[in-house]
Amino acid sequence: MNYALDALWWKLTRPAVRDLASLLTAPPLWRSGCELNVRTLLGEQGFRYLLSLDANPQPLETHLAAHRPFHHRLGQYAEQLLAFWFAHAPHSELLAHNLSVSAQGLTLGAADFIAKLNGEAYHIELTCKYYGSANGEYETLQGLNRQDRLADKAAKLPQQLLLFKFSNGLHTLAAHHLPTDLTTASIVRGIGFFPAAQQTFEPPLNPYGWRGVYLERWDECPPDPERRYCLLERMAYLAPARIKAEQTLSAAEITAVESGLVAVLEQRPDGCWHEILRIMKAMPSENRTRHFASAENPV
Template structure:
């Protein structure tokens, strides 16, 4: 699936609002077994609230400014976007964010969120990952930093989801006045899987997830459009499809000088901006 082509991206223009929308509506990168669906995250009025927020993004901008800087930590930025949503969306209520669980003076971990959606209580864990491989095999999927491996994160997430079910987690809830008997673990797994052409993802990767193209050599890419434009995506801009002005775009000659990174293939649209229609993970061959 190419989530960048969703009609949503024709409507939203503010960059942080677009990032928030991606966290709420993108398909999960892999199946955790307890994934929160778009319906739960948006509620009945959430989409209208996103449109209103795009028309007046100052409340979100003020919230992010209050909690900045994020030190180029995409996960921290994404957490604060969701914290804003759980604090302000009509159907949501936030009880805890980044709640540490301690045992005998040692921190076992921190629960990303304790929140209610439509009156149902959740312990929510967020993961935003961008993994690719030359063969599409799960064991070989990794980020631009090759030590960031999908197999490791996939194994860690179930442990994080059980954090508030263990005795120390239950004690933490009680000590914070959160004596919930029906707290349900749930995940929000976002990101992109990158594969060579004609390569299908293996389970538990979502076959309907947001997928891009994996390249080790620019000669593998069909530069068949002489008017094509490209954009190298900074780490803090990974969450949503790119929407940039022409001065920010790169030509074919310029993009082929990039040895590694995430690159958006762009299309010019009637709003005067260049919009992402495909994302590429470019790595150097090993």
């Protein structure tokens, strides 16, 4: 699925509102078994509320400003977007954010959110990940940071969701006068990057997840001279890019990028350039070897 082509992105213009909308409506990258569905996240008035925020983003911008700087930590930024939503959306109530559970002076974990949606209390864990692989196999999917592997994160998430199923977690909820009968739910967002020809997906990958193209060399899929491109900053990963012409790069310019996430762009009637596809340009294997060797043995 190419989520960047969703009709929603023709409507929303404010960067923070677009980022929030992606957290609420994007398909999960993998199936945790307890995904919080989009209908529950949005509520009956969710789209109207997003449109009103796009027209007047000051409440959201004020909330984000109070929690900056994020120091390029995309997860912290995404959490604050959802914290705002749970605290302000018509159908929701934020009960706790980053609630820690401890035992004998040691922190066992922290819940991203305790929130009520349509009156039902949830323990919600959020994760936003961007993984790719040259062969498209589940076990080899990893981030631009090669130590960040999908298999590891997918195995860790169910453990995080057990935080309030045992005595220490239950005592923490009671001490904060919070509901103890919580429904556990995950919000898994991000993009899987695969070879352009790959059509099948190994469980637990979501076959309807947001998909991009994985490259190690630009000659595997040469940039189209009729398109424009953008190397995305980390804090711009969440939603499809919408940028001005002066921020774009030509096909020739983008081939100088050795590693990063790249948006392929087309111009739309609003005058901006909109993402139609995302590429993970990974460092070629031989370059990674030289890079790490030079880092370990500096001149």
